[in-house]
Amino acid sequence: MARFAANLTLLFNEIPMMQRFGAAKRAGFQGVEILFPYDLPIEDLRRAARRTGMEIVLINCPPPNWAGGPRGFAAVPSARDRFRRDFERALRLSEGLPARHIHIMAGKAEGAAAKQCFLDNLDWAARRAPHASLTIEPICQASMPGYFLSDFDFAAEILDRIGAPNLGLQFDAYHAHMITGDVLATWEAHRHHVHHVQIAGAPGRNEPREGDIDYTAFFRALDAAGYQGWVSAEYTPRSTTEAGLRWLRGDHHPD
Numbered sequence: 001m002a003r004f005a006a007n008l009t010l011l012f013n014e015i016p017m018m019q020r021f022g023a024a025k026r027a028g029f030q031g032v033e034i035l036f037p038y039d040l041p042i043e044d045l046r047r048a049a050r051r052t053g054m055e056i057v058l059i060n061c062p063p064p065n066w067a068g069g070p071r072g073f074a075a076v077p078s079a080r081d082r083f084r085r086d087f088e089r090a091l092r093l094s095e096g097l098p099a100r101h102i103h104i105m106a107g108k109a110e111g112a113a114a115k116q117c118f119l120d121n122l123d124w125a126a127r128r129a130p131h132a133s134l135t136i137e138p139i140c141q142a143s144m145p146g147y148f149l150s151d152f153d154f155a156a157e158i159l160d161r162i163g164a165p166n167l168g169l170q171f172d173a174y175h176a177h178m179i180t181g182d183v184l185a186t187w188e189a190h191r192h193h194v195h196h197v198q199i200a201g202a203p204g205r206n207e208p209r210e211g212d213i214d215y216t217a218f219f220r221a222l223d224a225a226g227y228q229g230w231v232s233a234e235y236t237p238r239s240t241t242e243a244g245l246r247w248l249r250g251d252h253h254p255d
Contacts, residue, residue, distance in 0.1 A: 062086030072105025126164035137170035168195030200235035
């Protein structure tokens with residue numbers, strides 16, 4: 001059965017970050033992910049994770065620019081050097097925490113040059129850090145207009161071209177629904193590439209018990225496939241985090 005992790009960037013943000021580890025543990029989560037922990041003291045994060053027995057499952061690369069700047073550079077030809085510098089920083093942080101996965105963000109780009117840049121950077125990163133688990137994630141255009149990687153078949157093509165065992169697919173069920181309209185079929189087509197799973201309700205990206213995705217069927221599909229990885233709750237709570245956690249209780253299926 002899959003293990004559930006809380007995205008601490010979005011969940012439990014009623015309280016300070018270092019207290020969120022314990023809140024997630026008490027709620028029933030077994031791990032956490034933090035999208036951009038670069039401005040947080042690494043020793044404090046490591047201590048909070050150890051104290052609560054929570055694995056840090058995932059961080060994003062590169063560091064963010066929350067003031068309207070780009071979200072990722074891996075497919076941006078003019079930012080090749082910046083991506084590689086940022087990847088080194090993400091790798092050091094991942095090793096220091098430690099974190100299980102590093103999500104490599106493609107950024108906004110298009111065309112053949114962007115594809116080649118993405119391939120080159122991913123191949124370089126996979127060879128640079130063969131001990132690290134790296135992921136790429138198709139993100140729907142509604143969430144990030146102009147994002148280079150917004151198609152699951154294209155992501156599979158990229159992964160097949162590189163063929164690195166430490167590079168896999170980050171399967172976000174919300175984005176799968178928004179991109180394809182059929183989460184289960186998309187899962188079946190691409191589950192052999194999946195290293196990490198994320199969930200949220202669609203189309204609102206709120207609690208997974210709400211919206212158009214049948215999470216009861218999706219969780220059953222994960223179990224049937226023998227998926228042993230993490231399932232991270234990456235959504236925006238409608239009110240407090242605790243008020244919306246009914247989906248996590250019981251059999252881990254939505255009400």
